[in-house]
Amino acid sequence: MLPLTVSLHELIDVVITTLDARDPYTLEHSFRVAEYSERISEDMGLDADMHQRVHIAAHLHDIGKIGVSDAVLNKPGKLTNAEMKEIQSHSRIGYNILSRIPMLREISEIVLHHHERFDGKGYPRGLMGDKIPLESRIIAVADAFDAMTSDRPYRKGMPSDDAVREINRHKETQFCPLIVNSFNRVAPQFFLYKSSDPSPNDAHFAFFGHEDLMLSKMVCNGKNLDLSVSVGQTNAEMNRHKRQSL
Numbered sequence: 001m002l003p004l005t006v007s008l009h010e011l012i013d014v015v016i017t018t019l020d021a022r023d024p025y026t027l028e029h030s031f032r033v034a035e036y037s038e039r040i041s042e043d044m045g046l047d048a049d050m051h052q053r054v055h056i057a058a059h060l061h062d063i064g065k066i067g068v069s070d071a072v073l074n075k076p077g078k079l080t081n082a083e084m085k086e087i088q089s090h091s092r093i094g095y096n097i098l099s100r101i102p103m104l105r106e107i108s109e110i111v112l113h114h115h116e117r118f119d120g121k122g123y124p125r126g127l128m129g130d131k132i133p134l135e136s137r138i139i140a141v142a143d144a145f146d147a148m149t150s151d152r153p154y155r156k157g158m159p160s161d162d163a164v165r166e167i168n169r170h171k172e173t174q175f176c177p178l179i180v181n182s183f184n185r186v187a188p189q190f191f192l193y194k195s196s197d198p199s200p201n202d203a204h205f206a207f208f209g210h211e212d213l214m215l216s217k218m219v220c221n222g223k224n225l226d227l228s229v230s231v232g233q234t235n236a237e238m239n240r241h242k243r244q245s246l
């Protein structure tokens with residue numbers, strides 16, 4: 001007999017596995033962005049619900065790239081206007097996928113807005129300032145840092161301290177100043193993470209505590225959700241474990 005309920009973790013796992021089959025780079029990028037976003041939200045002292053939303057949304061923020069062609073996704077040179085539009089469609093595609101799942105509605109809104117800019121010149125809606133969900137503003141900074149510092153087939157990633165300078169250069173235009181202030185405080189932790197070249201499958205990643213986190217109450221605990229697959233580890237225990245890992 002088929003089970004009647006599916007847990008949030010199981011759903012997220014299916015979506016992430018789908019992304020891995022289509023585009024392993026984006027999966028690894030998303031794991032790092034989730035880690036960075038979480039550090040920023042910890043520094044900001046966000047409440048548990050917001051912290052949880054940031055984490056899940058960061059894992060799923062680029063899921064819409066499933067709908068973008070490889071030729072455009074991996075194009076080394078300058079993109080044409082049409083290609084740029086195709087790439088930019090990924091935030092709306094991600095929203096369309098995730099908003100079909102009632103328990104991921106809030107997450108889908110965060111994903112929709114992760115390429116908005118603080119000055120209103122982003123996409124898809126051109127939202128400005130605090131009209132952009134706070135979770136999306138956090139992911140935008142973490143996303144930019146990882147994109148700039150990652151090697152791609154067509155270019156080498158820039159050094160981490162140059163990427164920090166670049167993010168600060170765009171404070172108040174592209175990025176929310178509140179988030180950049182927190183980012184500056186936690187960025188040295190990212191340097192360590194980056195230099196270890198983590199990926200979701202290697203031993204370092206497990207050591208870092210991320211796998212625990214994905215199976216944890218932080219990701220799985222919705223009041224109305226089936227928690228049968230979650231690991232019985234408290235948030236405090238997880239945070240202690242992660243701090244020890246640094």
Ligand SMILES: [Fe+2]
Pocket residue numbers: 061062090114115
């Ligand atoms: Fe994106």
Ligand SMILES: [Fe+2]
Pocket residue numbers: 029033061062143
């Ligand atoms: Fe991204």
